[in-house]
């Protein structure tokens with residue numbers, strides 16, 4: 495079975511984002527970018543399923559600027575087999591991402607698509623669900639465990655009340671939560687080998703999609719700085735302040 499894993503190039507999770515001086519967005523110039531952490535988990539899961547003999551081929555796809563190639567090369571170095579870059583310089587919102595991914599899925603016919611539950615830049619948490627709707631496939635979102643069977647998969651989902659187990663008929667959409675696995679680091683020899691793996695380049699128009707932003711960013715601001723705290727001398731003073739100053743007791 496072929497697995498498709500969409501991976502997004504986002505600002506590195508370890509970097510502190512800065513707002514542009516004119517407030518029009520986050521400053522991405524000269525900042526370290528990396529694979530969306532939930533997508534690393536998705537790539538890792540596809541590799542583990544391949545190692546377990548449940549998956550025959552892993553295709554990774556990224557929609558974005560030319561540099562998203564680096565993100566795809568990282569996925570290839572981790573163990574994916576083939577990559578597709580759908581190149582665009584436009585801002586691509588989840589509905590357009592889902593439409594393009596539907597086009598890729600129609601062309602590639604995967605048995606399973608594993609996405610991250612959300613991209614850490616826009617935090618939309620929409621693409622997997624929209625893609626499932628567009629394809630008419632079953633979905634198991636926020637997965638913390640994935641067991642692939644014959645024509646179906648068992649997905650353990652992280653929900654508010656604990657864990658929920660659902661059976662999904664394949665082909666299906668799975669989105670990853672943090673506890674699904676711990677992604678591996680790519681070894682140096684694998685990084686070298688990844689340079690020779692196939693990477694196709696496409697455009698949104700190849701899938702009949704014209705990318706257009708539906709949302710307009712009005713303003714972006716840094717969060718307000720924290721006010722300095724104070725030290726109290728006793729429990730009685732703390733209770734007094736909570737009651738009479740903060741009004742929370």
Ligand code: AMP
Pocket residue numbers: 500501502503530532533555556557558586588591608609610611612613614616617618619620621622
């Ligand atoms: P979102 O709905 O934007 O929070 O993204 C959820 C997931 O959709 C991500 O974790 C990726 O797996 C996938 N995704 C979103 N945007 C892109 C993109 N531009 N290229 C590839 N995959 C994407």
